[in-house]
Amino acid sequence: MGTGVRRRSRLAVAGRLGAAALSATVLVVAGCSWYGYGSLTDGLRTSDALSVTGKGAPPAAGDAVNLLLIGLDSRKDQNGNDLPRRFVQTELHAGSSDIGGYNTNTLILLHIPHGGGKVQAFSVPRDDYVETYDGDGRPQGMHKIKEAYGLAKAAAVPGLRAQGLTGAALEQKSREVGREATITTVQKLLGLRVDHFAEVNLLGFYDIAQVVQPITVCLKHVTSDPAMAGQGSGADFHAGLNTLDASQALAFVRQRHNLTGGDLDRTHRQQAFLASVEYKLKQQGLFSDLGRMQSLFSVVKKDVVLDDRWNVLDFAQQAPNLTGGHIAFNTLPIQGFGTRGGESVNLVDPAQIQRIVRRVTEPAPSAAPAPSSASASTSxxxxxxxxxxxxxxxxxxxxxxxxxxxxxxxxxxxxxxxxxxxxxxxxxxxxxxxxxxxxxxxxxxxxxxxxxxxxxxxxxxxxxxxxxxxxxxxxxxxGAASSGGGSAIPFQGQAVQAGGIPCVD
Structure with missing residues (x-):
């Protein structure tokens, strides 16, 4: 694969981070039964961003849990140091360690219903053009949603420096401000309170993909995206099942060219990869294997930031929902494409998005359906x-x-x-x-x-x-959620279902 091209490196990031975020979250939740709370959280990075974003947030959704996964585009480590240039170029295939800011190129909110049931995941396209906010609710203006983090972080740096912060302390505190802005912006766009969050950096996908490879994915069509003259992902896959190593997995989740829906189709690739990873880990019995779980936890502790209100042991009761195939990945709809400030953006209707999210997450009125060809014989x-x-x-x-x-x-x-x-x-x-x-x-x-x-x-x-x-x-x-095939809920394309190896474009 070619390296060193800014555009191409940006295209690589979103898929990696989405896969890493959910993979890491699944590992954290599923592994908690093996550890005491102290040993589990020892070494995990935590954040108190929710203490700011909870003020003025939408009301809590009863006993349901809303978990936001944040994939951060950054070629820096947690202390603000550049990742080694050779590593970024030859291993991550992400251009130069000098490239990249603090865009949240992957945002996925999982709504986990109380008492079990299907988890509804909402992917927010990174280029959605919306009102963005600081963590305390002050508007930043109209921007791509991915930019809320970096804008807030950059604005906070001068004041933090004036307080005497430098180096790692400055990096970590300014990232807190970025997290707060991202969470508040997502809450206002979706009309949902964020109860917990997990953030992963650029290293996340690489580390986890190395541990869990090979991964089997499924494509509806043959596809090719040659990496020539610094362009293309290097994808070269046949229709049907494909078994990928870590390098091929990067190509799978970052391909945008030669896909009908471009960046939106790549979002579905991310979702399908997550479903396939979850399916493989469960089929191989990883969630009941102490030794393998310990090795994966070492990756999670290095790459993930969790909110400090996340009592992992209490959250363990939700693990069957996240690791049992009961997740539907939905991509929130756009109204079309436009140009704002010289940049291509997705045009969205926030009121429509909130109506859709309410319909999916609010419990439907209980009713006794009449027997049908599919419900008459088995509960x-x-x-x-x-x-x-x-x-x-x-x-x-x-x-x-x-x-x-x-x-x-x-x-x-x-x-x-x-x-x-x-x-x-x-x-x-x-x-x-x-x-x-x-x-x-x-x-x-x-x-x-x-x-x-x-x-x-x-x-x-x-x-x-x-x-x-x-x-x-x-x-x-x-009011069950579904998409495509005549569904009344206008998600962007077909939902990707976990519990197997879903086929996508």
């Missing part, structure tokens, strides 16, 4: 876990979306929903690890639908192709 407690992709070859308008809703209501994880070529009968195929769920779903659908193993279906997934004779189930109602 949610007894379903075998799988991500279910539903394709409509029946000719019934809206059939795939209706069946996907019913399956989700029955307890399965909603996957891709799309049209398909006409099918003579309903088919159920499954990837490795999903045989039990496929058998249940085939039994629900009836009509001769049998479950068949298929190497073309991603592990942990069940693929349903609705055929002739399919009768759509009654509407399930409620």
């Amino acid at each position: 949610p407690a007894s379903v075998a876990h799988a991500v279910v992709d539903v394709y409509n070859g029946s000719g019934v308008d809206g059939g795939a979306a209706a069946e996907a809703d019913a399956l989700a209501a029955a307890g399965y994880t909603r996957g891709r929903v799309a049209n398909a070529a006409p099918a003579a009968r309903t088919l159920v195929r499954y990837g490795s690890g999903a045989a039990a769920a496929a058998g249940q779903i085939a039994g629900r659908l009836g009509g001769g639908a049998g479950a068949t193993a298929s190497g073309s279906v991603a592990p942990g997934h069940v693929e349903v192709v609705l055929g002739a004779g399919f009768t759509p189930p009654p509407a399930t109602g409620g």
